[in-house]
Amino acid sequence: MKIAIVEDEKVHQDYLAAMLKGASKDYGIVLSLRVFDSAEAFLFAFEEEKVDAVLLDI
Numbered sequence: 001m002k003i004a005i006v007e008d009e010k011v012h013q014d015y016l017a018a019m020l021k022g023a024s025k026d027y028g029i030v031l032s033l034r035v036f037d038s039a040e041a042f043l044f045a046f047e048e049e050k051v052d053a054v055l056l057d058i
Helices: 010-027 039-046
Strands: 002-006 032-036 053-056
Touching: 002 010, 002 039, 010 032, 032 039
Parallel strands: 002 032, 002 053
Antiparallel strands: none
8 A cells, every 4th residue: 555644744754654554564554655745745746656545734
């Protein structure tokens, strides 16, 4: 599963990534995680690489 995290604060990026990695181990899911500091960075990357889920900081 490919998941993108769009979050500008490092502490929240780390927290979300740790939670997702822990859950993926518990459920035996192969996880590919990408973290973006801004919506603009995500949108440029999203044109080339599709993801299954996006967690947005709003």
